[in-house]
Amino acid sequence: MDGVGRVPGTAGAGGGDASADAAFTALLEDSERELYENAPCGHLSTLMDGTVAKINQTLLGWLGLTRDQVVGRMRFSDLLTVGGRLYHETHFAPLLRMRGEISGIALELRTAHGDRLPCLVTSVIKYGGADEPLLIRTTVFDARERRAYEEELLRxxxxxxxxxxxxxxxxxxxxxxxxxxxxxxxxxxxxxxxxxxxLLPSTLPEVPGMEAASYYHTASPDRLGGDFYDLFPLDGKRWAFFLGDVCGKGPQAAAMTSLTRYTLRAAALHDPDPAVALTTLNTVLNERYSGGDPRYCTAIFGVLEPGDDGRTVTVRLASGGHPPALVIGGGRADPVPTTGGLLVGVLPDAHFAEAATTLEPGQTLLLYTDGLTEARIGPGRERFGDDALRDFAAGLTAASAGHVVTALTGLLEGFGDGLDDDTALLALGVPGSGAATDEDTP
Amino acid sequence: MDVRDRNNVVVTGRPDGPVVLLAHGFGCDQNMWRLVVPALAAEHRVVLFDYVGSGRSDLSAWSEERYGSLDGYARDVLDVCEELDLRDVAFVGHSVSAMIGVLAAAAAPDRITSLVMVAPSPRYIDDDGYRGGFSAADIEELMASLESNYLGWSSAMAPVIMGNPDRPELAAELSDGFCATDPAIARVFARTTFLSDSRADLPDVKVPTLVLECSEDVIAPREVGAYVHAAVPGSTLVTLDATGHCPQLSAPEATAAAIAGFLRTRP
CATH class of the missing domain: 1.10.287 (Helix Hairpins)
Known part of the structure; x- marks a missing residue:
């Protein structure tokens, strides 16, 4: 049969009407049958069980099969790949049965040459007069290009x-x-x-006839501090205490703090003389840190001994480069002079400053590390300083150990981020007679 | 969520009749039984449901861990039986559901007392000396078809429909697309269905069993039907004059008659 491709050209002068007629005639020759057989899509009709009853030439051409091979011999699903057949049985056929039509389903035909032909399938059931399904009409579109595109999208x-x-x-x-x-x-x-x-006592022991209080401020919660203090009995009568500051921070400083604390404790039990205790510590630190990692600390070591009068407490102390202790009470705050003592652990033979004082009732001995006096305060970020501390302490209306530590803790908190170093406080006080008198007097 | 909602349980038929539990297979949902329900409902109490992941079940209850094995689906069956306190149940399972029924009956012999296997296959992939009809590569092809066809499933619409069991207009929309499934879920169900091997379970079936096969079924060919019949002790084999894998759609009257006939023979 002739296709539209044979339509004569219409360009010739004066031949316009004749050419159009010829083209129309050619279109009329494109009969329904011709259209069915050579439509640009595949057509097939099957019985309800899928047996192919009718198939067009286009689809046969795609499949590489002859009409005799297919009609009455094959079912629609036989034309599909095996996976497509599974899909047909589990999805396509049930849906078609229930709805009477299904459209645009992507399947793959298997050709006689073994190739796969991606296609889009639409099926409609034709019903008889009593609404009984008679046959299935199926149209198959070549979807190679579209499937390639879809696969790109899918990928x-x-x-x-x-x-x-x-x-x-x-x-x-x-x-x-x-x-x-x-x-x-x-x-x-x-x-x-x-x-x-x-590195620190969890609680301070109770010293008969005295009151003790302490405070420790850690500059950074995830770093070990380098300040230390302790208070412990020597014998039935006397008590020893110390407070100090090792150089540096972190694990090395902590190791040194540990060594220092236990050395001082052991030394004091052996010989409670304050200067001897610090000398022993000096020897130990010298020996331990003699290599390329010199380490030292400052410390005050002291011994408390109740006076024979039962009211006062005698304090003997030695200092190795540490800020002097303060005796607070009665509107005064006086340093116990221990200048001249060397840092502990620097030299093999070190001299330590010794001093002694007596605490009267109502007086408290305060030991502190320089985190307190070195704190930066005010808009000028100036150091708090020794004098200011002395003035602050002298101004305290109550000078018991507990009051002194509480007041200083409040002071430290007021420093905010100006307090950038660890700070240790240890206060040892003789309770004032006033309090006792108050209790005794009705 | 309540099991009735989770599995979209539908109860119909004679309230005091013996219980028939209809379980759909891989592909669509309980609508697969639409054409046989009227015939069964006259005498029986008919219970329908969707496995989690299919139809109008609650997709939020789905997990690959549970539904990656047939035991997870059997658990759904048992959950439905327990929720409705069903006893003396005739379990009718289509396709892979026949094997799910075997697992459920073994787990709850007091509840499931007979099995009807519609187009069953215990193993789809060919094995040494066994012909299931498919290769592993064929199953991968099926996966590709699942990827290519959403059948109206929409990631935007699905949660709306599933979350509104009381809105019939949404349900009507979905009944049109009752094979529509989240492709990720369909993939897992397909793998679980087609890669499982239930052959070893068949000799242990202790309940009266009807094997209902089709004369022409590419998914469960007659030699597979014969295998199941031979392996399940005391089973009855009925071959329907039907083409395809879904006799409940292609030959509903004959299918309903065969099921009803078998149920009448039960003690």
């Missing part, structure tokens, strides 16, 4: 999904790592806190 989507999965996995890992890090950090903090506790 793109899958790649995006993979990327998202990867990203989610990476995020999950990052979160896990962060969680782990936080756990490690919290474990480390716990360990540091425990270690810090081992």
């Amino acid at each position: 793109g989507r899958q790649a995006a999904e993979r990327a998202q999965r990867d990203a989610e996995e990476a995020q999950r890992q990052a979160e896990e790592a962060q969680r782990q890090a936080e756990q490690d950090r919290s474990r480390l903090k716990e360990a540091l806190a425990a270690l810090q506790q081992s």
Whole structure:
């Protein structure tokens, strides 16, 4: 049969009407049958069980099969790939039965040459007079180009999904790592806190006839501080105390603090003379840190001994480069002069300054580390200083150990971020007679 | 969520009749039984449901862990039986549901007392000395078809429909697309269905069983039907003059008659 391609040209002068007629005649020759057989899509009609009753030439051409091979011999699903057949049975056929039509389903035909032909399939059931299904009409479109495009899209989507999965996995890992890090950090903090506790007495012992109070400010919660103090009995009568500051911070400083604390405790039990205790410490530190890592500390070591009068307490102390202790009470705050003592651990033979004082009732001996006096205050960020501390202490209306420490703690808190170093306070006071009198007098 | 909502349980038929539980297979949902329900409902209490992940079930209850094995689907069956306190149930399972029924009956012998296997296959992939009809590569092709056809499933619409069981206009919309499934869920169900091997479970079936096969079924060919019949002790085999894998759609009267006939023979 002739196709429209044979329509004569219409360009000739004066031949316009004749040419149009010829073209129309050619179109009329495109009969329904011709259209069915050579339509630009595949047509097939099947019985309700899928047996092919009718198929057009276009589809046969795509399949590479002859009419005799297909009609009455094959079912529609036989023309599909095996996977397509599974899909046909589980989705396509049930839907078609229920709805009477199904359109635009992507399937693949299997050709006689073994090739796959991606197509889009639309089917409609033709019903008889009593609404009983008679046959299925199916149209098949060549979807090679479209499927290639869709596969590109699908690949793109899958790649995006993979990327998202990867990203989610990476995020999950990052979160896990962060969680782990936080756990490690919290474990480390716990360990540091425990270690810090081992460097300081958890509570001060009760000294008969005296009141003791202490405070420790840690500049950074995740770093070990380098300040230390202790208070412990020597014998039935006398008590020893010390307070000091090792150079540096962190684990090395903590190790040194530990060594210092236990050395001083042991030395005091052996010989309670303050200068001897510091000398022993000096020897130990010298020996321990003799290499390329010289370390030292400042410290005041002292011994408390109740006076024979039962009211006063005699204090003998020795200092190695440490800020002097203050005796507070009665509107005064006087340093116990211990200047001239060397830093502990610097030289093999060190001299330490010795001093003695007597605490009257109502007086308190305060030992502190320079975190207190070195704190930066005011708009000029100036150091708080020794004089200001003395003035502050002298101005205290109540001078018991507890009051002194409470007042200084408040002072330290007021410094805010101006207090950037560890600070230790140890106050040892003889309770004032006034309080006792108040209690005894009705 | 209540099991009735989760599995979109529908109860119809004679309230005091013996219980028939109809379980759909891989592909669509309980609408697959639409043409046989009227015939069964006259004498029986008919219970229909959708497995989680299919039809109008609650997709939020779906997990790959549970529904990546047939045991998860059997758990759905048992959940429905327990929720409705069903006893002396005739379990009618289409396709893969026949094997799910075997698992459920073994787990709850007091509840499930007979099985009807419609177009069953215990193993779809060919194996040494066994012909299931498919290769692993064929199953991958099916996956590709699932990827290519959403059948009206829409990631935007699905949650709206599933979350509104009381809005019939949405349901009507969905009944048109009752094979529409989230492709990710369909993939898992397809793998679970077509890669499972239930052959070893068949000799342990202890309840009266009807094997209902089609004369022409590319998914469960007659030799597979014969295998199931031979493996399930004391089973009855009925071959329907029907083409395709869904006799409840292609030959509903004959299918309903065969099921009803078998149920009447039960003690």
